[in-house]
Amino acid sequence: MEALLSLSNDLAGAVEARRPIHRGRARAPAPAVHRDPLARRHRGHRRPHGPDGGRHHRRGRGRPARGPPPSSAAIPARTSRVLRVADLDTAPAALGDDGALRVGHMVLALGYGPRASWGVISALGPRWRTWRGAEIDRLVRLDLVLYPGFSGGPLVDAAGRVVGLNTSGLARESRLALPVTTVARVTDELLRKGHVARAYLGIGMQPVRLPEPLRAALGLPGDGGLIVVMVEPDGPAARAGLLLGDVLVALDGAPTGDLEDVQAQLGAERIGTTVTALVLRAGARTEVRITVGERPRRGAS
Amino acid sequence: MSAVLTAEPTVEPLAAAAAAMAAELARVTVEVRGRGRGAGEAAVGAGVIWHPDGLILTNAHVAHRDVTVVLADGRACGARLVARDPRRDLAALVVDATGLPAAEIGDSGALRVGELVLAVGNPLGLVRALSAGLVHAVGPRAIHADLRLAPGNSGGPLADARGRVVGLNAMIVGGLAVAVPSREAQRFVREQLRG
Numbered sequence: 036m037e038a039l040l041s042l043s044n045d046l047a048g049a050v051e052a053r054r055p056i057h058r059g060r061a062r063a064p065a066p067a068v069h070r071d072p073l074a075r076r077h078r079g080h081r082r083p084h085g086p087d088g089g090r091h092h093r094r095g096r097g098r099p100a101r102g103p104p105p106s107s108a109a110i111p112a113r114t115s116r117v118l119r120v121a122d123l124d125t126a127p128a129a130l131g132d133d134g135a136l137r138v139g140h141m142v143l144a145l146g147y148g149p150r151a152s153w154g155v156i157s158a159l160g161p162r163w164r165t166w167r168g169a170e171i172d173r174l175v176r177l178d179l180v181l182y183p184g185f186s187g188g189p190l191v192d193a194a195g196r197v198v199g200l201n202t203s204g205l206a207r208e209s210r211l212a213l214p215v216t217t218v219a220r221v222t223d224e225l226l227r228k229g230h231v232a233r234a235y236l237g238i239g240m241q242p243v244r245l246p247e248p249l250r251a252a253l254g255l256p257g258d259g260g261l262i263v264v265m266v267e268p269d270g271p272a273a274r275a276g277l278l279l280g281d282v283l284v285a286l287d288g289a290p291t292g293d294l295e296d297v298q299a300q301l302g303a304e305r306i307g308t309t310v311t312a313l314v315l316r317a318g319a320r321t322e323v324r325i326t327v328g329e330r331p332r333r334g335a336s
Numbered sequence: 337m338s339a340v341l342t343a344e345p346t347v348e349p350l351a352a353a354a355a356a357m358a359a360e361l362a363r364v365t366v367e368v369r370g371r372g373r374g375a376g377e378a379a380v381g382a383g384v385i386w387h388p389d390g391l392i393l394t395n396a397h398v399a400h401r402d403v404t405v406v407l408a409d410g411r412a413c414g415a416r417l418v419a420r421d422p423r424r425d426l427a428a429l430v431v432d433a434t435g436l437p438a439a440e441i442g443d444s445g446a447l448r449v450g451e452l453v454l455a456v457g458n459p460l461g462l463v464r465a466l467s468a469g470l471v472h473a474v475g476p477r478a479i480h481a482d483l484r485l486a487p488g489n490s491g492g493p494l495a496d497a498r499g500r501v502v503g504l505n506a507m508i509v510g511g512l513a514v515a516v517p518s519r520e521a522q523r524f525v526r527e528q529l530r531g
Contacts, residue, residue, distance in 0.1 A: 039353040043452035043497030046470055050450030143450065143470075151450045152482045153470040180482060180511055182472075 049143055049195035050151045053128060128189060131196030133173055133214035142177065143191045144201045146184050154179025157209075165205050168233075168298050172217045175199055177210040234301035235330035236277075237270020238263050242293050243282060245315070253320050257290030260315060261297065271328035278316065281323075285313040301327065354454070354468065357499045361456045362464040364439035364501070365492055367406040368398050368415075368429075382457040382492030383429065384501055386525065388438045392429040393521055394491030395506050396420050399427040407436070408464070419528035424477075425506045425516055426524045427491075439493060442500025444517030447474050453481050455505050455513065457492030472512055477520065479503045481513040489513075 136156055144152040160174030177190070181203045190199035190212040199212030224231050240261035250258065260282040266273050283291050286300045287310050300310065305327045312323045366383045381398030383405060385391075392405060392415060405415045415429040448471065455467045469483025481494060485508050494503035494515040503515030 037353070038349040039357060039452065040497045042350060043470075046452060047448040047450035051448070148473055149449050150473045150480075151470055152472065153450075182482075182510070182512070 045193065045195075046143060046151075046153065049191050049193070050145060050149050052195045053143075053145055053149075053189055053191045053197060128197040129195065130215050130219070131192050131194065131198040133175065133198045133216055136175065136192070136198060141193050142179070142198070144177070144179055144181055144185055145188045145191060146182060147188070150182070150185075152179045152182060152185065164295060164298060167205075170217075170302070171213060172220070173214045175212040175214055177201070177212055179210060181210050230332055232303045232306060233330040234303055234305045235270070235328045236272045236297075236301070236325060237267035237328065238272045238277060239265030240283060240294065240297070245282070245284070249315075249318070253315070255284050255313075255315070255320075256288075257284065257292045259292040260284040261291055261294065263314075271325050272312075272323075275312075275323050275325040277312065277314065277323050277325065280316075281321075282315040283312055284315055286310050288313075357454060357495070357497075358456065358466040360499050361439075361454060361466070361493055361495055363408045363437045365408065365456045365464055366392055367458055367463060368394055368491060369404045369406065369412075381488060381490040382505075384491070384493045384504060385436045385438045386428075386441070386521075388434060388436045390431040390433045390436060391525075391529070392431060393504060393525070394427050394429060395504060395516070396422045396425045396427045397506075398491040399429055403429065405429065405431055407433075419524070421524055421528070424520055424524060426504070426521060428525065428528060439495075439501040440499065441518050441522065442496050442498065442502040444474070444479060444502045444519045447471050447479065447496065447502055449473060452497045453479075453483060453502070454495045454497075454499075455481070455483055455485060455489060455492060455515075456495075457485070457489030457505060459486030459488045461488060467513075469513065474517075477517070478506075479515045479517050480509075481515060483513040485513045 136159060138156050138159055140156045142154060142156060144154070146152075155178050156175065157178035158174070158176040160176070163171050163174050165171060175190070181201055185201055186203050188201050189197040190201050192198045197215060199214050200218050201210070201212050203210060205211050221231060241264050242259055243262045244259050245255060247258075249255070263272075263277060263279055263281045263283065266277060266279055283297070285291055286297060289296065289300060291297050291300075306329045307327065309324050309326050312325055314321050314323055364385045366385060368381045368383050370380055380403075381394060383392045383394035383398070386393045399417050399420065402417050403415050404412055406412045411433075413431040413433060415431045417427060418430050419428040421427070451471045453469055453471055455469075456464055459465050459467070467484045467489075469481050472480040472482040474480070479494065479502065483494075485505055489505045490507075492505050493501040494505050494513070496502050502518045504518075504521060505513055505515045507514040
């Protein structure tokens, strides 16, 4: 029985070593992991349905997608926030390596208190994009219960190291963790710039199917496109001359059948560069060169 | 912190230890059945053998009156309800037997969040089924465990990683198991069964 006892002691030790802090003003008190004098908190549960309150649904191959109507080409925010806490005298969390995780590894999810939940890594996947457009370095699916208030708390490996930030706000039915790699990347950017830069075209679009004869006649890639239903005045697309009603069929040669295809083309590294948009306008192919902008911050003018 | 969870060679002893403990816990767990209407009476809960001379503890909501208990060796005995406290959800039953395998009672006050716990009971009619989880939070009146229970677990043991009974499973609240701490159970036994 010694093996079980030592496992039990290890688990309790891991909880005590990684006792998460707590943010009092949150609606559902959510825990947070801290690194240096910084606290990090996931904000998914505060806005579980996106900035526009729109409907979201899951689509084939498990890729979460936003359903119609449109998301704009402005890429929505990631779900982490960094809080700076004055005079925090506890030791910062030891960070682990989420790349070393394997399916079946035992993990703990922690909440304020401390409270704990125990399970295993149920699946790992490659880089993915959330329904809000943020890029997550690795899919970490958990087989454990995230109780109310556990979002934003640490996912801790068997050695007591933080390997992720738990969230129930990114997928409806499964429990996920944001890997520390992503959290560290976003945090560094937030600290450096005060916000996460996002590429921005300044248009709202909606998927449309293109009739076969038209596709054949014009030699269009793919079988669908995105019709422009909103052009932000003075946005990058407006300045480039994109018009309401244009159908975007490709960006830099890559077909754009849905909004994810656009988001995939518009990483933050594209800000300031030029993309060539192939659009269908009045039944003819037109190319528009757009200089990718940076998404204006909400509330900032 | 050891690498006990990550190194493969530790998995086997771990599984063996868990299985041995499950068998040990099953021996001290009884099935509690309603009494009266023939042999088809289903298990309504579980209980813990608290003393070799026939004292069995269970939940008050499992034992409203005299019941039948079935021991791990298959013996069915009539049990007398000798004390009941609905406020603490505890009840004491006595069967006419001696030399029963009694549970080793642990100290619920020493439990730490994150410790492993095991539960044995009769969830959904499965006799002496095991669930494993960990301590989620500890309060004076209740132990919350991240552990799957089902109706039929009521009154059964919640044990720590040494196999010591630290509580009696009583409720499921929001998916969490809630158990009456062993300290409360011991106080109940002292108060109700003096002399």
